[in-house]
Amino acid sequence: MDYGLGVRLDRPFPQAVEAVTAALKEQGFGVLTTIDVRAVLREKLGEELEDYLILGACNPSLAHRALRADPRIGLLLPCNVVVRADGGTTVVEAVDPQTLVTLAGPGGGLAEVADEAARRLGAALDSLRGQ
Incomplete structure (x- = not known):
């Protein structure tokens, strides 16, 4: 089962994170949380991993509509967007919101x-391809 939308960028990780955040903002999403998985694994386990961030993206209008439709949907919010280094490129992947509906019923x-x-997450990722 494919549960994500994604794009591979030919740019360094720090610039990709900035571009992803800006692209999300253009589509009405803010980043509520940033989890630095690399730092957590290094600190807690002494393990090394390439740069890997999980961004908790939220479009307030969409979140409000979803919560009105089903108050339990908060269990599946915000939308996770992963930005991770992969060799010399950066991979950006977002959870497909249709997956969340499948889980919620x-x-x-x-x-x-x-x-x-x-549509909005797809547009954000598509905009990154042209940069």
Whole structure:
């Protein structure tokens, strides 16, 4: 099962993170959380990993609509966007909001919210290809 949308960028990790954050903002998403997986694994386990961030992206309008449709959807929010180094490139992947609807079950207007979220996340990732 493919549960993500993604793009590979031919740019260094720090510039990719800046570009991803800006692209998300253009689509109405803010980054609520940033988890530096590399730093956590180094600190807690003494393990090394290439740069790897999990960004918790939220579009307030879409989140509000989703929560009105199903208050339990907060269990699946915010939308995770991963930015990770992969050799000389940077991979950006976002959870496909349709996956969240599959987990939550049909009904209540979530499908429409997921459609719009998928369109906006897809547009953000597509904009990165042209930079």
